[in-house]
Amino acid sequence: MSAVEAYARLLAARAGAAQPVASVRHVHLSERPLVLVPLTMAGEANAPLAALVGTDERAPALLVVGQPRDRALRFAFASELAGILLAHVERCAAAGTEPVKPPKAAARQQPATAPAGRGAGRAGAAAGGLGGAPAGADAAGTGEQGTDGPGADWEAEAAPEPAEPVRFLDAPQVLVPNRAGIDFVRLFGRSTRFRATTGEHAVPAAVPVLGRWLTYLAGRAEHPGSASLVAMTEALTLHWATGQSALEDANLAALMAWIDPPAGLSGPEAALLAEDPVRWPPAGPATDPQFDNRVLAPAIRAYDAAAAGQAGSGGGDERLGEALAEIQRVARTQLEPTWRLMWRAVDRLRALPAAASAPRRWERDRARFTAYYSYLRDSDGGLPQARRDGAVAAARRLGALERELAEYEADRAFDDPLVLAGHRVTGEAFVGTVVGADRERRRPNERGSLVTRPLVQLRTVDPARLATGTRVRSPARPGQTGVTLAVEPADDGFLVVLELSGGMGRSKVPPPGSVPKVGETLAYTSLLVEGAFSAGLPAPEDTPWTHGGPPSPYEPAEQDARELWE
Amino acid sequence: MRHEGKTEARLGRIRGSEPPRRHNARTIAALTSNPGCARRAVLDAAGVDKERLAARVGFPAAFGQSQFAIVRGNAFEKQVKADGCAELLRLLRELLGLDLEQATYRDLGAGETGDSLHPRHAAARAQLAGAAEGARPTVFDHPLLRLDIAGQEVYLEPDLVAFQHGGAFHVVEIKSFPVIDGQADGEKVAAAAIQSAVYVLALRRLLGRADAVSHEVVLVCPKDFSNVPVATTIDVRRQLLVLEHQLARLTRIDTLLDALPDDLTLDLAENGAGGPVVTAEALTGALGRVAARYAPGCLSTCELAFFCRREAAGRTATLGAGVREELGGVETIDEALGLAHGTLAPDEERAEAAAMLRTAARVYAEGLQAASAAVPPAPVALTADGEPAAPPGAGAGP
Numbered sequence: 034m035s036a037v038e039a040y041a042r043l044l045a046a047r048a049g050a051a052q053p054v055a056s057v058r059h060v061h062l063s064e065r066p067l068v069l070v071p072l073t074m075a076g077e078a079n080a081p082l083a084a085l086v087g088t089d090e091r092a093p094a095l096l097v098v099g100q101p102r103d104r105a106l107r108f109a110f111a112s113e114l115a116g117i118l119l120a121h122v123e124r125c126a127a128a129g130t131e132p133v134k135p136p137k138a139a140a141r142q143q144p145a146t147a148p149a150g151r152g153a154g155r156a157g158a159a160a161g162g163l164g165g166a167p168a169g170a171d172a173a174g175t176g177e178q179g180t181d182g183p184g185a186d187w188e189a190e191a192a193p194e195p196a197e198p199v200r201f202l203d204a205p206q207v208l209v210p211n212r213a214g215i216d217f218v219r220l221f222g223r224s225t226r227f228r229a230t231t232g233e234h235a236v237p238a239a240v241p242v243l244g245r246w247l248t249y250l251a252g253r254a255e256h257p258g259s260a261s262l263v264a265m266t267e268a269l270t271l272h273w274a275t276g277q278s279a280l281e282d283a284n285l286a287a288l289m290a291w292i293d294p295p296a297g298l299s300g301p302e303a304a305l306l307a308e309d310p311v312r313w314p315p316a317g318p319a320t321d322p323q324f325d326n327r328v329l330a331p332a333i334r335a336y337d338a339a340a341a342g343q344a345g346s347g348g349g350d351e352r353l354g355e356a357l358a359e360i361q362r363v364a365r366t367q368l369e370p371t372w373r374l375m376w377r378a379v380d381r382l383r384a385l386p387a388a389a390s391a392p393r394r395w396e397r398d399r400a401r402f403t404a405y406y407s408y409l410r411d412s413d414g415g416l417p418q419a420r421r422d423g424a425v426a427a428a429r430r431l432g433a434l435e436r437e438l439a440e441y442e443a444d445r446a447f448d449d450p451l452v453l454a455g456h457r458v459t460g461e462a463f464v465g466t467v468v469g470a471d472r473e474r475r476r477p478n479e480r481g482s483l484v485t486r487p488l489v490q491l492r493t494v495d496p497a498r499l500a501t502g503t504r505v506r507s508p509a510r511p512g513q514t515g516v517t518l519a520v521e522p523a524d525d526g527f528l529v530v531l532e533l534s535g536g537m538g539r540s541k542v543p544p545p546g547s548v549p550k551v552g553e554t555l556a557y558t559s560l561l562v563e564g565a566f567s568a569g570l571p572a573p574e575d576t577p578w579t580h581g582g583p584p585s586p587y588e589p590a591e592q593d594a595r596e597l598w599e
Numbered sequence: 600m601r602h603e604g605k606t607e608a609r610l611g612r613i614r615g616s617e618p619p620r621r622h623n624a625r626t627i628a629a630l631t632s633n634p635g636c637a638r639r640a641v642l643d644a645a646g647v648d649k650e651r652l653a654a655r656v657g658f659p660a661a662f663g664q665s666q667f668a669i670v671r672g673n674a675f676e677k678q679v680k681a682d683g684c685a686e687l688l689r690l691l692r693e694l695l696g697l698d699l700e701q702a703t704y705r706d707l708g709a710g711e712t713g714d715s716l717h718p719r720h721a722a723a724r725a726q727l728a729g730a731a732e733g734a735r736p737t738v739f740d741h742p743l744l745r746l747d748i749a750g751q752e753v754y755l756e757p758d759l760v761a762f763q764h765g766g767a768f769h770v771v772e773i774k775s776f777p778v779i780d781g782q783a784d785g786e787k788v789a790a791a792a793i794q795s796a797v798y799v800l801a802l803r804r805l806l807g808r809a810d811a812v813s814h815e816v817v818l819v820c821p822k823d824f825s826n827v828p829v830a831t832t833i834d835v836r837r838q839l840l841v842l843e844h845q846l847a848r849l850t851r852i853d854t855l856l857d858a859l860p861d862d863l864t865l866d867l868a869e870n871g872a873g874g875p876v877v878t879a880e881a882l883t884g885a886l887g888r889v890a891a892r893y894a895p896g897c898l899s900t901c902e903l904a905f906f907c908r909r910e911a912a913g914r915t916a917t918l919g920a921g922v923r924e925e926l927g928g929v930e931t932i933d934e935a936l937g938l939a940h941g942t943l944a945p946d947e948e949r950a951e952a953a954a955m956l957r958t959a960a961r962v963y964a965e966g967l968q969a970a971s972a973a974v975p976p977a978p979v980a981l982t983a984d985g986e987p988a989a990p991p992g993a994g995a996g997p
Binding site: 453 | 661663664665666667668669670671672775776777779780781821823824895896898899913915917918919921922925926932933935936939955956958959960961962963965966967969970971
């Protein structure tokens with residue numbers, strides 16, 4: 034919660050309408066995202082009850098489980114869901130590929146001295162371009178660091194090098210209503226990925242594959258900036274501030290009421306109505322207890338009776354069909370309002386122009402998708418993800434998540450003046466006017482040779498809190514890095530002196546325009562993409578004893594497949 | 600003692616002719632959330648039925664449990680306790696290293712309610728005290744404990760209490776939420792921990808010795824996606840501290856009561872003619888006399904939360920603790936916006952918060968401007984009442 038977001042909430046509360054906290058869309062949106070609205074049965078361990086799922090708002094597939102406590106019916110549901118999700122995966126894989134340039138070894142070794150390249154990458158991404166050295170460097174980063182989801186053990190060992198010479202042009206994107214929806218995906222993946230398709234507890238063939246993909250998606254959802262599995266409430270609150278609390282924002286209907294209220298109603302009025310579970314059933318996966326007790330329980334009892342009758346007499350198919358139709362009907366009443374909300378939310382997000390760095394983040398999702406897709410098809414691959422990360426995989430994963438978070442925050446500040454505003458309040462960024470520039474300044478570097486290092490002085494009224502020697506960069510001049518030489522109080526604000534390097538070409542005197550001119554207004558931020566670097570980790574085989582020694586590769590145990598699900 | 604009687608009489612007047620609402624472990628545990636709320640403290644001490652009160656003043660809360668959850672919970676508990684807790688004894692042996700080889704199982708009679716509670720409690724008390732003296736490891740099923748809450752006797756029924764000779768009593772709580780790969784829902788575990796802490800406290804008071812009851816409670820849950828029970832210990836020392844502090848505070852309710860008008864009443868009863876003794880308007884007015892401290896978290900714990908939220912409209916607290924903090928603790932939305940837009944002069948205390956708010960307002964307006972310059976047309980609306988989002992004189996530079 035930044036001060037600017039807090040202020041935007043104040044404005045929203047007074048105006049009775051959500052206020053923007055982002056001016057561009059920081060989340061990639063696919064042409065045809067797969068929207069999934071799941072419901073579970075209360076009291077059970079993630080037992081599916083029903084779901085609406087599909088890529089077309091007008092034609093969702095409704096899946097229901099007549100008796101959610103019945104194991105066989107649960108796996109039938111999983112099989113149906115697998116049919117839809119795996120088809121989506123295949124469609125994405127069939128959309129074509131693009132070549133990935135081999136990584137340059139140097140690109141990762143000297144990130145601090147390659148800002149120009151980064152900047153160029155940014156500009157390239159902004160223009161929709163994909164190739165180029167920075168893109169390759171990014172691929173190297175993700176491959177090398179093993180940034181996949183939980184159970185990345187397989188990846189840390191199976192793919193130490195970025196193995197894929199190509200990358201799919203598309204990747205699956207699944208949208209769920211809220212954070213609990215992501216938990217549903219993770220747990221449903223967990224309950225299905227170990228299942229065996231042969232033997233005593235055999236399940237339909239697609240079920241364990243579904244489990245692997247759901248686990249992959251849930252793992253991606255933990256990566257900052259990933260758009261493979263997105264909770265709609267979180268995507269929306271990234272772009273709008275409401276006049277209610279974050280806790281109330283977790284209710285998709287109430288959140289959308291502030292962002293897009295029905296005609297004639299203010300945000301708070303609409304939000305109040307949205308809290309009525311009869312009018313707006315919860316967005317799941319938990320159902321409304323009153324619905325359970327009054328509507329669903331009788332319907333399931335009728336289904337049970339019909340099923341018992343069928344088992345007893347051998348007939349009664351019709352009764353069972355009727356009972357199932359009734360459960361489908363009541364499930365639909367709970368799912369459809371959320372389904373429509375999801376698509377309205379998609380439309381609202383789509384109306385925002387995409388952020389400059391969003392395609393680059395999506396490219397990473399595509400790279401991970403490509404890697405996992407081919408892993409599943411590999412002759413010695415395709416094992417389910419382990420139950421828990423090993424020490425090595427966990428450490429790598431944590432490091433990767435931290436780095437991605439820092440990158441994501443820096444990217445968003447670069448892409449969006451409203452996000453930058455939040456950093457201006459804390460003093461990590463400032464906007465100032467150039468009041469002095471020494472374009473031709475040269476000074477000896479560490480080796481004694483003269484280099485061009487222009488100076489610019491900026492005056493700002495922002496509370497710039499930058500220590501001397503802080504590296505900063507301007508979204509308007511991404512190829513150029515500044516180092517603060519001094520930050521001094523000056524009438525009503527600060528005078529910031531920056532020494533610039535990069536983005537000026539090779540001539541001794543920088544060409545005009547390559548150095549900010551007096552009178553120019555510029556934003557500078559100390560949040561830089563390469564700002565976060567953690568210490569390197571030892572190779573898996575050199576894991577110290579403190580972390581359990583070298584990990585043994587994950588071997589799926591037979592008991593995993595036989596696990597009960599009652 | 601006279602003083603105590605006076606307090607009780609006073610609480611009785613507030614409650615009116617209704618019988619006091621009985622506490623249970625869950626409601627006692629709820630006392631520990633939002634401890635600064637005087638309204639809640641007074642209502643709970645007086646034993647007012649908050650759910651009915653909320654409905655009467657027009658803000659019914661949708662607290663309810665799905666019958667599916669109840670059925671599953673009961674089935675799991677029954678399964679764990681089947682055959683004299685055979686399954687559970689095995690788990691406890693492994694988990695606590697207890698020598699429960701020859702443990703006895705003693706059912707202290709669940710399910711009875713009403714006036715028969717007292718003898719049941721007396722029996723449980725005798726049994727538990729006897730066990731503490733004795734030598735046989737025992738698992739007690741549904742012993743009835745008692746705890747004094749603000750002068751009220753509250754009966755509590757933990758699922759199980761295990762006793763090990765030479766060791767200590769362990770409270771055992773059976774919950775039906777799953778532990779998947781060693782992890783469970785954090786909120787549910789937290790709720791179970793504080794509830795178990797209530798039992799630990801009651802058991803300690805019953806035995807008169809704190810060291811007789813372990814601060815490690817045993818949580819029994821279904822493992823992964825199955826019905827197979829798995830036991831885990833939870834350290835509830837922190838919860839015990841919070842709980843004892845809260846309960847001590849409830850006994851100091853006098854201070855809160857002294858600040859209230861003498862004739863304050865929230866009687867929910869009906870008169871002979873079927874009409875209310877106190878009208879809804881009068882109830883609302885009376886509630887308004889008792890200060891609340893609303894926070895969004897109340898919505899999931901307190902039956903009156905929707906009433907308090909409406910009452911707190913316009914306060915920064917309704918936006919959440921994080922936002923309120925970010926705003927430097929400024930009390931109302933109007934004040935905060937006044938400070939941000941320079942229409943309200945800050946006092947010395949709020950000078951820092953005001954400076955931060957002015958900066959936030961200025962950079963936000965500049966950000967909107969920069970964004971709309973970059974991407975026309977701007978998909979944004981400024982404040983609806985036409986107030987400039989940026990203070991005059993703080994434009995976007997030259």
